[in-house]
Amino acid sequence: MLGRALDEMFDQALVYHGFTDYMRDYEAIVYVTADPRTGVAPKYLRYLFRYCVEARCRTSVAPSTWRESLDDRLTDHRTGVDLEGYVWGVKWQSLYPGARIVEESPAAQRWAEAIGLEFHEVRIETNTHDLTLLFSDLQVGEPPPGYRPFAVDQDG
Numbered sequence: 621m622l623g624r625a626l627d628e629m630f631d632q633a634l635v636y637h638g639f640t641d642y643m644r645d646y647e648a649i650v651y652v653t654a655d656p657r658t659g660v661a662p663k664y665l666r667y668l669f670r671y672c673v674e675a676r677c678r679t680s681v682a683p684s685t686w687r688e689s690l691d692d693r694l695t696d697h698r699t700g701v702d703l704e705g706y707v708w709g710v711k712w713q714s715l716y717p718g719a720r721i722v723e724e725s726p727a728a729q730r731w732a733e734a735i736g737l738e739f740h741e742v743r744i745e746t747n748t749h750d751l752t753l754l755f756s757d758l759q760v761g762e763p764p765p766g767y768r769p770f771a772v773d774q775d776g
Contacts (some may be wrong), residue, residue, distance in 0.1 A: 622740060625760050626719035628652075629667070633712040634746055639675065646672035646753055648744070649763065651712065666763040671756035673731055673739070680750045681706055706748075713746035727754055 629650055636649040648667040654660040679686070689705035697709040722728070725741035732739045737756045744751040 622742075622758055623721060625667070625758055626721065626742065628760075629715045629744070630718035632715045634715050634744075634749075635664070635712045637677075637744075637749070637751065639672070640668075644672070645670050646675050646755065650715065664763055665760055666767075668759040668761075669742070669753050669755035669757075670759060671735075671737065671739075672753055674727065674752070674754035676752040678750050679748070680745065681748055713748040715744070715746055717745050719744040722752075725754075731756075 629648075632653065633651040634648060635651050637647065639646050646669040648669070650665045650667060651662060652665050653662040681689070685706050689708065691700070691703060691705060694700035694703055694705050695708045697707060697711070700707040700709050720743055722741035722743055725739075728739040728741045731754060735756070739754060739756050740758075742753050742755070744753070
């Protein structure tokens with residue numbers, strides 16, 4: 621189940637990630653699309669990593685690209701599209717190479733023993749961030765109606 625859910629994130633668009641407002645669980649909002657010929661409509665899915673005891677995030681953008689991408693105009697797609705550097709304002713990250721379970725994780729084992737629940741370590745790699753999460757359970761579903769902790773520019 622966990623492996624299949626993570627596989628379905630592959631090559632989709634990560635539009636938001638962070639701790640929930642109650643600070644226990646970590647969420648990733650993914651915009652899922654399919655080949656238009658399938659007739660499957662695009663949708664948002666909320667990956668809720670429950671009982672998240674550790675979340676590490678580091679850049680996957682090279683230092684040379686960072687050096688060229690410090691201009692604040694790059695944080696908005698409209699003002700950054702014609703500039704040199706990484707356009708942060710696209711407001712999404714490519715889930716490539718994607719997410720995978722870290723097998724036989726000592727950290728997950730320690731937490732499982734301490735709490736009495738099964739824990740997992742997952743690495744999620746995108747073109748912008750490299751995330752590592754330690755959590756107990758994953759729930760995947762559509763976000764509740766009107767739930768938008770992220771700002772998606774429908775034109776960009």
